[in-house]
Amino acid sequence: MKENLSVRRAADILMQKDNITLLCHRRPDGDTAGSAFALYYALKDLGKEVRVLCADPLPKQYDYLYGDYSPSRVLDWPVEYVVAVDVATAGMLGGLEEKYGSMVDLCIDHHPSNSDYAALTCLWGEAGACAEPVAAIIKAIGLPLSGKIAECIYTAMATDTGGFRFASTTANCLRLAAEIMESGVDTAAINTRIFESETKAKILAEAKMMSSLQFYANDRIAVMPVTLAMRAETGVTGEELEDVAGIPRKIEGVLLGITIKEHEGECHISLRSKELVNADEIAEIFGGGGHRQAAGITIKGTVEEATRLLVAEAIKHLPKE
Structure with a gap:
């Protein structure tokens, strides 16, 4: 890897940018969606222009994360800074790879197999979910894990760790989950939506x-x-x-x-x-x-x-x- 960017440096870079495009991976899961929208809400709180792009529609079960926002696949947005979340390789961008595969300025990820395709990478290879480094960056920016941001972080961690059951679950995941519960987020309702509701x-x-x-x-x-x-x-x-x-x-x-x-x-x-x-x-x-x-x-x-x-x-x- 060229350089594993620190959380502090990643936060500083994002604070300096005004127009940010967030990329999810194809066939999106709760971690890529939750991590992207946690950053989306955090950066919007700072007055940034932000959009989320995904090659495929987000699963309906996560629509409480983004409300009436529709992750765009329109490619005519002016591009200043591109951030990929939970995207280990450019190929995982799916239909967005052709335009954005070589344009990713920052990748925030937790896959040890990350191919180092971005200009800069903030990789937590031992994290249970991409939401862990994302949460750290949001805190470094100076924002609390509360409200919609907290819901997104919790959803991302819960889905990628199988409800905190998998061996990939870290102590940091559990600490963040406790912090989010203490902030007032109804984690039981999120768990029901994710794990106990099927058609x-x-x-x-x-x-x-x-x-x-x-x-x-x-x-x-x-x-x-x-x-x-x-x-x-x-x-x-x-x-x-x-x-x-x-x-x-x-x-x-x-x-x-x-x-x-x-x-x-x-x-x-x-x-x-x-x-x-x-x-x-x-x-x-x-x-x-x-x-x-x-x-x-x-x-x-x-x-x-x-x-x-x-x-x-x-x-x-x-x-x-």
Whole structure:
């Protein structure tokens, strides 16, 4: 990495800029959305002109974060300073990569696999969520974690740590969560919205997905296909399926869960592992990346082809029995 920018320096730079574009990663989750909008509200409080860009629509379950603001995909905004949040590689910008991939001035991230594509990077590789360095920067700017900013930070941390259950959860995450609770944010309502509210279509889709589970390597690898047919039959939307990747890993004895979402001509794969298997190492072989226990890949081809490739490679990364 060219230089790992300090929180203080990142805050100083943002305070000096007046027109800031915030970029989320494609297929946005709660961390990229929450981190971007926490910065959005903080910078707006300072009188900055700010917009949030995302190549794909934000999941409806997070609409309490942004209200009637619609993350723009319009590219004619005057660009002064570009900040990517929770975006480990330029490729993760999706449809925004062509214009912005080489224009990112500052990347705020927590992925150890960050490709150092931005001019400057503030990387907390041990953080449980990108919201951790974002919260530190907001505090360094001189703003409290309260109101909408706090809701965004909490949402980002809760989603990326699986409700503070995953091994990636840090003590700092828990301290920030406590601080946010003490500020008056209704964290129970956020938890209900994120983790305890699903549509009938999603429940029906999950039933089909779980009934299609395939097991390999003495049941230590579980593959869960999410086909276009399943989506068509149940009416579930793509954004509703963003959080299903953890299902295979829950199964007793499974060390690696592989969720394969079928798209036209390609598959989007989510790897979720237990501590003994490094999901990031497997993902990097196929041009993807992420964290030790959560990583993503895009593979051209069918679900069956992706399954064969992934299982063959994943077996090499399992511990000896």
